[in-house]
Amino acid sequence: MRSDIVYVSGVGGDSYRLNDGIYVGRPSDLFSREWSYSIGYASVSSVTRKARKAKLKAFFADVAKADAFRRACDRDVSEGVAGTLNVDGWSQRCMVMESAADTVSEGFFTADLTVVLLDGVWRKGHTVAFEQLTATSGDGEFLDLPYDLPYDLGVPSTRRYVDVGEWGAAPLRFVVYGPCVNPAVRIDGNWYRVDVTVPDGGYLVVDPLATPRSVTLVAADGSTTDAFAKARRGNGSGSGEYIFQPASPGVHEVEWDRSFGFDLTWYEEEGEPPWS
Numbered sequence: 001m002r003s004d005i006v007y008v009s010g011v012g013g014d015s016y017r018l019n020d021g022i023y024v025g026r027p028s029d030l031f032s033r034e035w036s037y038s039i040g041y042a043s044v045s046s047v048t049r050k051a052r053k054a055k056l057k058a059f060f061a062d063v064a065k066a067d068a069f070r071r072a073c074d075r076d077v078s079e080g081v082a083g084t085l086n087v088d089g090w091s092q093r094c095m096v097m098e099s100a101a102d103t104v105s106e107g108f109f110t111a112d113l114t115v116v117l118l119d120g121v122w123r124k125g126h127t128v129a130f131e132q133l134t135a136t137s138g139d140g141e142f143l144d145l146p147y148d149l150p151y152d153l154g155v156p157s158t159r160r161y162v163d164v165g166e167w168g169a170a171p172l173r174f175v176v177y178g179p180c181v182n183p184a185v186r187i188d189g190n191w192y193r194v195d196v197t198v199p200d201g202g203y204l205v206v207d208p209l210a211t212p213r214s215v216t217l218v219a220a221d222g223s224t225t226d227a228f229a230k231a232r233r234g235n236g237s238g239s240g241e242y243i244f245q246p247a248s249p250g251v252h253e254v255e256w257d258r259s260f261g262f263d264l265t266w267y268e269e270e271g272e273p274p275w276s
Contacts, residue, residue: 002026003088003273007096009072010081016069021062024113029054030087033271049120049271056113058099063107070099082118082211090122090273093211121269123209125173128162128266132177133258160254162187162247164266169246173265174206180260187264188252190245193232198260206231208244209267215243 003026005018018024032054038046060066073096076083082093098114164170176183178198185192194215198204201220204227207213217225234241247266254264 003030004086005030005088006086007069007073007094008084008086010076010083010093011079012072012075014068014072016065016072018056018058021060021065022069023059023061024056027054027056029056030085031272031275035271051116051118051120053097054115054117056115057110058113059108059110061108063109066109073099085115085117087122087273090124090270092122093118121271122273123171124268124270125265126268128264130160130254130256130262130264132261161251162254162264162266163251164247164249165268166249168269169248170266170268171208171244171246172206173208173267174204174262175265176204176206176260176262178202178204178260183260183262184256185262185264186255188245188247189240190247191232191241192243192245193241194227194243195230195232196227206243208246213244 002019002023005024007016007018008014009016016022034049034052036046036048036050037044073083077095077097082095084091085094095116095118096113097116098112100112100114101109102112103110164172172187172192174185174192176194176198179200179202180198182193182195183198183204184194192206194204194206196204196217198217199219203218205214205216205218207216213228215227215231217227219225231243232241233243236242237245256262
């Protein structure tokens with residue numbers, strides 16, 4: 001059984017399909033999970049998911065692809081920029097640290113690859129767009145009925161919702177489009193605020209999965225400014241105003257003043273890629 005497995009270089013961004021010319025099948029180490037923990041009296045503590053090694057048995061039927069893949073992996077490691085491993089739509093940062101050749105023959109070979117999975121979890125993102133409200137109560141073109149009635153349509157409801165799934169807390173990534181001043185969004189009882197002016201044609205990115213986590217202002221010309229210090233972090237997680245607060249499972253109302261639009265990406269997280 002094969003899975004759709006793709007390695008994306010962190011430095012060059014080139015993609016290498018690992019079941020097309022290079023074949024890894026459906027490696028059991030990728031479809032496994034592990035918690036790190038400490039054992040106490042009738043208890044466990046310090047439970048977390050850490051980076052771990054995974055072994056992949058690879059059959060290289062296309063030696064040109066093998067060389068390109070090898071060079072990309074080594075470049076990522078030497079420059080300290082993680083690549084991304086995508087498995088059936090789920091992804092995780094990784095580095096390919098070792099390739100031990102096994103069977104070598106004319107035109108093909110096999111090798112054992114050692115891959116370090118850096119995130120401890122597999123993630124799948126879901127993006128929802130939230131639009132700026134442009135209609136007003138006096139906007140006849142949008143609200144006026146085409147009949148001679150004693151009433152017109154009211155302003156559309158500003159209530160919007162997001163369903164962040166059912167399995168666990170979800171990290172939230174925001175892309176806020178300008179122009180706007182001090183954008184703020186409330187989800188699941190937490191305010192996500194950044195005290196900046198986002199220019200017309202520019203946008204603001206709040207990325208909880210970047211290493212390190214980042215808040216970046218991008219101008220219309222593509223120039224960037226680190227806005228991390230301008231993001232509200234309250235008293236940390238659970239304080240009600242933490243910029244990187246994950247959302248709990250369920251359906252949540254999304255509250256903002258509708259003066260700007262933004263894209264919200266919430267991430268499912270799993271210890272192993274789903275089997276189904």
